Amino acid sequence: MPELPLTLQLDAGTYWLCTCGKSENFPYCNGAHKGSGFTPKQFELTAPATVEITAPGEAIVR
Numbered sequence: 001m002p003e004l005p006l007t008l009q010l011d012a013g014t015y016w017l018c019t020c021g022k023s024e025n026f027p028y029c030n031g032a033h034k035g036s037g038f039t040p041k042q043f044e045l046t047a048p049a050t051v052e053i054t055a056p057g058e059a060i061v062r
């Protein structure tokens with residue numbers, strides 16, 4: 001997991017955020033949570049935006 005907070009420029013769309021911190025594609029879920037009890041968190045953007053990932057699964061639109 002990269003150092004947080006992580007600032008990203010994202011296009012509009014649906015994203016599945018990793019909440020377990022195990023994804024090799026962090027901050028996005030890659031299925032590595034299987035068996036951990038964690039599930040990915042859906043995150044929607046209706047327009048391109050700057051997004052800050054402050055913790056696994058926690059995104060703030062700036």
Ligand code: FES
Nearest residue numbers: 018019020029033
């Ligand atoms: S890999 Fe972390 S929630 Fe899916």
